Amino acid sequence: MARGRAKGEWRKPGRRQGYRVLAPERHLIVCEGEKTEPLYFQGMRDALKPEFRNRIHIVVKGTGLHTVDLLDYALRESRLSGGYDHVWLAYDRDDFDLREFDSVVDKCAQSSDETTAFHPLWSNPCVEVWMLLHFGYTTAEMTSAEAISRVDVTFQRELNHPYSKTGVGLFKELQSRMHLAESNVERLTRWHEEQGINLPSRMNPCTTLPAITTMLTDYIGGSESNA
Template sequence: MTQSRTKREWRTPGRRQGYRVLAPERHLIVCEGEKTEPFYFKGMRDALKPEFRNRIHIVVKGTGLHTVDLFDYALRESRLSGGYDHVWLAYDRDDFDLREFDSVVGKCAQSSDETTAFHALWSNPCFEVWMLLHFGYTTAEMTSAEALAKTDAAFRRELNRPYSKTAGGLFGEIQSRLHMAEENVDRLRTWHESQGAYSPSAMNPGTTIPEITRKLSEYIGDIKRRV
């Protein structure tokens, strides 16, 4: 490889002996939370099939930062590293300013270019909405406390254990239900739009976590999807 070749050329898939050669990908996931979300995404990273683990590189960081501050952190980390293909921001609505919560989507779009794509993985009101949608569909508006209580009830009913925000192994435990959660998110977004709600802050409950699960699905083992 000569120095004149660009980063994008280096990452372009090619073919070798009739097979597609997977281009290396680097993913940075920055989370508002310092435990629940990082544990979940680290579980996703650990679920990568062995043949992809040297090609798909995932860095997960829990920051304790929120909305715009989280975006500024992600932008700074991306620039300092000099090479992430995808930067994912996982953050909640909770009680933060509506305009700031909504603005992160636009900031991600504006900062994306041909080398790095920024993605807003928002959840309204909180990450537990994503957990809850693994067990069923609902359009009921809820607070973070209500989402947590409903998720705990679903875990006790379906998995025979309480939900814990600090438990490891969360991704693997509900991985078989991933297709259901994704479909419920799609259905929920369609419902919100039918009600005239288009901004993230207006979509309660709602989330965009499926953007990353679908992006990485072909590299993760044992995900059962409907055809």
């Protein structure tokens, strides 16, 4: 587990307009991908409720880097900017080295301190697993190509259009199903643990994307469920 503030400690006690009072927070999200992930997180940033947009500052950067190189980039960006409260690394398993993929979790913990918490947002085999879990639960191991194909089929069936890795509005389109996806990830993580599997590189399919969605859920505008 990363050092630094635990989840919830960044919210000051008290209430305002029915919401918990929020201390100003700076979030940096660095993504391995240069298209899908940045578009998704930009949608998350845009979905912040108006009353919180001057309290939560989210910067999204697509890099084209991966695993350890992505963390090195995040560390440089954090230092150059004067620091962030939370730094999130979004990266996929794909075909990258297993040991490097697994090492980022520990390196994030080692890089965290009392001022900045580094969070690994890994997906195995790819971020499309997170999208797929918005529509149902599965433990079936898959390649990145298979995950993308399954998401495309699901989008055409459930949303009446094909999946596009450069589609605008992806976060908004999936938002009403996010709680289902979070629940499915929790269930899937338990399933892997019951099989004695706890290395990210072996947890196929799985993802840690709910780490950021659950942290920010109170501050994101609602959407009527169509699930």
